[in-house]
Amino acid sequence: MALPETRSEQLARALEDDICAGRALPGMRLDEQVLAQRFGTSRTPVREALKMLAAQGFVEIRPRQGAVVVGLDVRQVLELFEIMAVLEGLCARLAARRMTPAERADLMAVHAECQRLAAAGDPDVYYAMNTRFHEVIYAGSHNRQLEEETRRVRNRLSPYRRNQLHQLGRVAKSVQEHDDVVRALLEGDPDRAESLMRRHIGIQGDSLSDFVSNMSTPQAVSSPPPALAGTLGRPTIVR
């Protein structure tokens, strides 16, 4: 019984995915007509999708000026990380008390995979498994609203996290921090799980300056890669 999905929802998901995956860079113009053609619909569902994304903070619609992928400056990214840290921290806290045995087993399995891939050394492959690791903990919170909320913030940040793991030694550190979190979770220690997770997500001390200096911009400064210019929309200068 495939629940029916309207075009506007499909478009919203597709566009959100483009943004999260970095195919649509911050600052990129999202032209209604172009998108309509690309997806083979009229402008109406495109507009509705853009409105939804705007309501969630993924795009910005300036009246009469069209929609652009939201570009976050350093400050805003750090603000979102502060939020992310407490949300993931809460996930961990709740998960420590609520995960079922099956979920705990799952967590251990995914964690083991993370360790394996970390040793293998490809940051991008690790990135995917890292995401799954966190997802397991979201689910372990047994709090759907929290799960959705956390994922939404995570998605909003994703364009800016892409390269985080490419930093030297970052993967190793990440997996070590996971290990500590897992231990606290399996021991059922909510306080420690929360505080370790907050530290894992939070950007402090050296990590902060590292992150800031590395982040600069996926911000499509003047024009995005030509390959995408035609497919997603017409690029414009970010003001």
Added chain:
Amino acid sequence: MALPETRSEQLARALEDDICAGRALPGMRLDEQVLAQRFGTSRTPVREALKMLAAQGFVEIRPRQGAVVVGLDVRQVLELFEIMAVLEGLCARLAARRMTPAERADLMAVHAECQRLAAAGDPDVYYAMNTRFHEVIYAGSHNRQLEEETRRVRNRLSPYRRNQLHQLGRVAKSVQEHDDVVRALLEGDPDRAESLMRRHIGIQGDSLSDFVSNMSTPQAVSSPPPALAGTLGRPTIVR
């Protein structure tokens, strides 16, 4: 230079306000045509507004079946309270370190007003000032994203909080907890401010069962007040 606001944005704000203020009860049907007439527009901006509200979790759009104000069950409300507690906690933590002298003065002033109104005894009047108290702390976090996010969760919960303060002794307890938070904030103690705020928002122990037993329903069970039935949309049974 009044920034131009599109009809769909106006409608979205108006509808969100109706929901938060309890004029549109959970489960109430939001008929596009009725709303269009009520606001003197065509269905298009109404639809766009509904999509935005749906993206933020205020309404639910079932394909081909129209939009209804989201009705949260007890479980979902508790889930949101868990989120609310950490978000407000973070606000308090950050505010403890970041509030300017002017903001601190503001906080004290509002708190004093709260104390005065609490003594006066009208829960509804206190409710308004209580909201302002929390808003001051949101702003004090100096984190815009957090401010917005927290406000959004608060708004989603507002239909269910309306009567919380009507509970005997609840106002007095609330203002006392505020007092503790204010002290921690003014002393610049982030840890204490956060944990006190979390406890203030969180529903634990007796408060939990009190809340649950009192909450039961804004859920528009069968039909909302007739006065509103015509103005907001046609009521239907919640399935």
Added chain:
DNA sequence: ATTGTGTGTCTTGCATGCATGAAGATGACT
């Protein structure tokens, strides 16, 4: 060279039209 003005073009915002599918009503049958 830079700034201001006018015009043309184009996109957005909203209104309207139409087909699809859902809810409700009617009626037949058990």
Added chain:
DNA sequence: AGTCATCTTCATGCATGCAAGACACACAAT
């Protein structure tokens, strides 16, 4: 009476049409 099937009605989802506002370019003036 109760249950099921068909039909009617109507709201939604999407396409299209049109006016208003924004951008870009050209040109004039300082």
